[in-house]
Ligand SMILES: [Zn+2]
């Protein structure tokens with residue numbers, strides 16, 4: 001089980017205690033579970049759920065064992081070593097025809113515990129746009145050269161640019177990230193005929209899912225950010241959420257929710273603004 005620390009939720013009069021299997025790392029929680037009437041209140045105007053309901057839903061996701069999720073001060077901090085809990089290739093091809101292995105790249109990202117839809121969507125940035133339940137991170141559809149990453153996949157002598165989980169590292173080997181459905185994650189968790197299980201969170205705090213809508217088919221009512229409102233396994237009462245798609249754009253082109261501008265410029269521990277994946281388009285070489 002992943003590690004959860006509910007340090008405190010400021011502005012809340014109670015503490016939600018979550019039973020998470022054999023997890024003993026719930027810190028600073030009173031002995032007596034205390035759920036006051038406030039927990040039944042309607043969510044804050046503009047948000048879908050109160051912070052505690054949102055948090056308990058998010059924690060139902062299949063988070064990797066070595067990830068730390070800490071709720072404090074109105075935000076959920078998620079930390080990991082950046083290495084996903086699934087197999088990686090020994091090598092990934094680069095544009096210059098060399099190749100690279102994945103190296104760890106620890107991160108901490110913060111997510112609002114009461115995500116709010118924005119008046120206007122904002123384009124997603126290069127670099128991290130969200131974290132995955134595997135410990136990997138999500139990037140938007142594009143490489144630094146503007147190409148849709150998955151449409152530009154290639155291999156050099158059998159070593160692919162992007163693996164079958166739709167992920168690969170930066171040219172430095174760091175920041176293993178997905179540009180689309182992380183099949184090695186969804187294959188583990190999704191069930192035919194049912195809505196996909198949580199695969200991650202975007203930086204605006206709204207949850208991210210694989211390609212299956214409530215009936216198991218691809219959703220037909222997605223907005224331009226690949227999102228819609230509806231019930232999910234973790235949010236049975238409905239929530240705005242994103243879907244990765246099996247056709248372009250595969251990943252998420254825009255944030256529907258309010259997102260911290262500092263985060264959209266590359267993330268707290270991510271690459272510099274506009275940084276990331278530069279290089280000539282594939283196919284330029286021999
Ligand atoms: Zn990439």
Ligand SMILES: [Zn+2]
Nearest residue numbers: 213214219230
């Ligand atoms: Zn859905």
